[in-house]
Amino acid sequence: MVENRKKGIWKKIVKNRVLLVMLFPALIYTVIFSYIPMTGIVLAFKRYDYGKGIYGSPWCGLHNFQYMIVSDKLWSLTRNTLCYNVVFIILGIVVEVGFAIMLSELSWVTFKKVSQAFMFLPYFISWVVVSTIMLNIFGEYGVLNNVITALGGEPYSVYEHVKTWPIVIVMVKLWKSTGYGSVVYLAAIAGISQEMYEAAKIDGANIWKRIIHITIPCLKPTIFIMGLLAIGNVFRGDFGLFYQLVKNNQRLLEYSDVIDTFVYRTMITTSDFGMSAAAGFYQSVLCFVTICIANRIVKRIDPDYTLF
Amino acid sequence: MKKQKNEIRGKDEIIFSVISTALVAAFAFFCFVPFYLIAVASVTSERAIITQGYRFFVDAGTFSLSGYQTALKDPLEILRAYGVTIFVTFTGTLLALMITTMTGYVLARYDFPWKNGFSFFFFFTTLFNGGLVPWYLLCTQTFKFNNSIRALILPGMFSVWNMIIAKSFIKGIPREMIEAAKVDGAGDFRIYHQVILPMSKPLLATIGLFTALSYWNDWYNCMLFNDNRIYWNLQYTLQNILNSAEQLRRIAEKTGMKVGNLPAESLKMAMTIIATGPIVLLYPTLQKYFVKGLTIGAVKG
Secondary structure, rough: HHHHHHHEEEEHHHHHHHHHHHHHHHHHHHHHHHHHHHHHHHHHHHHHOOOHHHHHHOOOHHHHHHHHOOHHHHHHHHHHHHHHHHHHHHHHHHHHHHHHHHHHHHOOOOHHHHHHHHHHHHHOOOOHHHHHHHHHHOOOHHHHHHHHOOOOOOOOOOOOOHHHHHHHHHHHEEEEEHHHHHHHHHHHHHHHOOOHHHHHHHOOHHHHHHHHHHHHHHHHHHHHHHHHHHOOOOOOOOOHHHHHOOOOOOHHHHHHOOHHHHHHHHHOOOOOHHHHHHHHHHHHHHHHHHHHHHHHHHHHHHHOOOOO | OOOOOOOOHHHHHHHHHHHHHHHHHHHHHHHHHHHHHHHHHEEOOOOHHHHOOOOOOOOOOOOHHHHHHHHHOOHHHHHHHHHHHHHHHHHHHHHHHHHHHHHHHHOOOOOOOOHHHHHHHHHHHHHOOOOOOOOOOHHHHHOOOOOHHHHHHHOOOOHHHOOOOOOOHHOOOOOOHHHHHHHOOOOHHHHHHHHHHHHHHHHHHHHHHHHHHHHOOOOOHHHHHEEEEEEEHHHHHHHHHHHHHHHHHHHHHHHHHHHHOOOOOHHHHHHHHHHHHHHHHHHHHHHHHHHHHHHHHHOOO
8 A cells, every 4th residue: 555655656756757857946946045044043042153154053042132122122123114014005005096096097098108107117216226316306405405495495304304204215115116006906997897887877876986886896806915915024124115215324213224124234234143133033923923814814704815 | 998089078077087187197297207307417517416406407507417427437337237237137037037937837737746735835935934144144155145146146036926927827828738739749848838938928028027127126135245346236336326435436536536526416316327227218118018917917826
């Protein structure tokens, strides 16, 4: 019996040998760049020693977490990451769905195409270029102050006002991702049958009612999936956004430091690999737990939309 | 949504269309204007920028090409950065396409016995990961990524999300195609490259474009691994001109100017135009593929 099964597996392997070989590169890649680093997570509980490597370094218990917890750093990082992402998700969905609906109702085709192309443009550029744009608008010689002074106001520097940064960051994020994000919803709207709208129109529903009672309910599944995907990453900050906007401006860190930037800074500038790994470990666990919870909730509401 | 021209529009529709046209126009304007401002700033003289700030328009009095002249004083550096970016984008995209579609194909094969197991093996890495530090240490200590081209290519070469998109696209190809090819005696690899690939052109275009864009715009891997400027790509070179006084000092030395006389602001803007130019020029052509691609990507994995 056992021998038969063994033979069976062997037979299967031989039969699928070409497919297995084709799978091999991705398999090796994933083992090397994902699974091996996963085991390296033990570094969070070790004192890193260059000579001995991750696995040979001595254990140090929860020492790496101590500073972050005592100094409240972990809390402020978590708060920043979570709050920014929640705002990004909610505002993002509202703005993207809003623009998708507006674009879909536009009857002037050329205008629609041109404006859509412009809206998509920010997605194409790197965060480095976004930081040039910041310089151009908010910097020392920025356009913003030109406009303010031309209107008779006092020059205003966002770099001096720490508290305006959350607004700046949210605006830049929406600016960069709305055009891209709305395409998904636009495609979903294109899939809604026209008959429903026509029937509603005959029944006397005006455009607002049609949007609220037809378009939005039909978009629900898409919103659901996009939301779920985003919630899974709610503890993962957009490194490019925060790093390129804030740079090494220490004064702004209170309102703009997220887990990802902290992990990077601790690793590169202070070379504290242990503490950096500890923050990374904390983030990975949080992410894993949130995505599992989100998935479970979705499963209860509507099993069709679960991720796994 | 196509509407017939002779359709009678109610008051509500007119109000809605006025509001949405205005909002869409405003947002599109704000998306475009920063690029215009940078272009203007790149041809404005340094004096005008220092005394009057960045401007909305350029006229004969403030026009100057000194930003570009300074940036191109040492063309070798920019050409090399272009070379690195183009090589990495090209090679990386090609490798990524191969490995992604191959994996997607195997996992989409209805008769591959371990497809669920392997699918989960890949998918799990999107749920949990070891974080930056172990990965960074592995890349630098074990694989010696520092100052190399592979440091720019390998990290973005295989994305599980792209693989899932590939898998669900290939799953949509009728099973009979594969079966017919099998009957004709084609092997598994031959089916992949003579049946599946030719039918997956939209998929290849989509994944190819998104991967190429992320290679072109990469500065992160360069920042992590390469401190030797021979291996710098365009975006990282730009980042250095924007942020480091050290970089400006170097340019000043090479051009024989004093740091104080360097047109630093217009140089930054000119360099931004040089680094983004090609992508913005290609943009009108590429944009429609991206839009199409996004709808391919909207298939659930």
